[in-house]
Amino acid sequence: MTTEMLERRTRVLGPNVPIFYDCPVNLVRGESVWLWDADGRRYLDCYNNVPHVGHCHPKVVEAIAEQAATLNTHTRYLHEGILEYGERLTAKFSHDLTQLIMVCTGSEANDVALRMAQAKTGKTGFIATDNTFHGNTSAVSQLSTRRPPIGGYQDHIQLVPAPDSVRPAGGSLEEQSQAFARNVEAAIAKLEESGHGFAGFMLCPTFSNEGFPALEPGFLDPTIEVVRTAGGLILCDEVQPGFGRTGTGWWGHDWMGFAPDVVTLGKPMANGHPVAAVVTRPDVMAAFRGAFGYFNTFGGNPVSCAAALATLEIIEEDALIANAHDVGAYALERLRAIEHPLKAEARGLGLFFGIEFLQTDGSAATGFAGRVVEAMRHEGILMNRIGRDMNTLKMRPPMPFQRDHADLAIDTLEKVLERTPL
Ligand SMILES: Cc1ncc(COP(=O)(O)O)c(C=O)c1O
DSSP: OHHHHHHHHHHHHOSOOOOSSSSOOOEEEEEBTEEEETTOOEEEESSOSSSTTOBTOHHHHHHHHHHHTTOOOOTTSOOHHHHHHHHHHHTTOOTTOOEEEEESSHHHHHHHHHHHHHHHHSOOEEEEESSOOOOOSTTGGGGOOSSOOTTOOOTTEEEEOOOOSSSOGGGSHHHHHHHHHHHHHHHHHHHHHTTSOEEEEEEOTTOTTTTOOOOOTTTTHHHHHHHHHHTOEEEEEOTTTTTTTTSSSSOHHHHHTOOOSEEEEOGGGGBTBOOEEEEEOHHHHHHHHHHHOOOOSSTTOHHHHHHHHHHHHHHHHTTHHHHHHHHHHHHHHHHHHOOOTTEEEEEESSSOEEEEEBOTTSSBOHHHHHHHHHHHHHTTEEOEEESTTSOEEEBOOOTTOOHHHHHHHHHHHHHHHHHSOO
């Protein structure tokens, strides 16, 4: 069955289509934090952040069905849906971030964010970290380092070394904050020299794709100062930490403690329905609308808005941010208690946690982390790995994840760690 489906996949989708696990999972059903395969086997989902309020949450399903049976058009007509959702969403932001554009993917949102910074500053140079992913439009893939763009990086992009809590730049976490800002300052100088000028710095406030290093709020203070002094915009990609995953509030930037100029949202926003958005201040929006107008055929359609509104309401009604705080702290405490010869660091923030492994010679234990992920899949626990060397286990479950789910996942992890060859 699996082999036949893989062959069909290659035939239909072409080669080299990313897929998880040596023995891929054929999922047919989901509910809350659980997934079932075609043989009826149940898996605990410790990976997926898109089904944010739980797989197939009935309230989201009903909202989508009801709106789809009533009307689905686009934003060139008046419709209450986008107005109500826009008001409810922007009420969750401070710093005068009061206006939004709805799109369909995080990539599109980041693409728009880049153009907002260009429109506001009149400049075209951007900075990102050297170990990140912000999406896959042509413009945004210049800021995504997993697969370098064809023709290489263009010189309007400068990449600065990503923060790292196991091997911090400058030797300590405190020094790393200053070192990071100095690198940003040097990158800005290069952009100015090259004639592009500095339009903005796109960053994830929790550096999730960089391997979610353990940082403290305030880490970015010196960097924000440098960016502001140079007149660039902070483009804050909340696709990963947004909507309460950190367990500290709605947004990662509030946890980190800075005021972005533009915020982009995606993945968890409508529980699996393709919805993303860009939220910004009126002055930035005016510059962008003045330059581009902007219409997105599917962005902000009534069904998308209904799905997004239901998701937002469930986060509140089910107190999912408090749950992320409680269960995340509990899981992290358990991960910290694990003893293993290759364990370099257990870390996490809210419902995003894992362990980084290093070989005894200090090199990345990439193969070991991979074997652990595969073994966990066979034990019925779905998770993955991340980091520059893919040596950090990544657990990022749907938000209704409870302490007993964490126990099941981590009890299983302990067993798997014991028997996995180093
Ligand atoms: C931080 C971040 N930004 C943007 C994106 C792109 O989002 P999408 O796949 O919806 O285009 C991703 C996807 O993984 C992401 O992790």
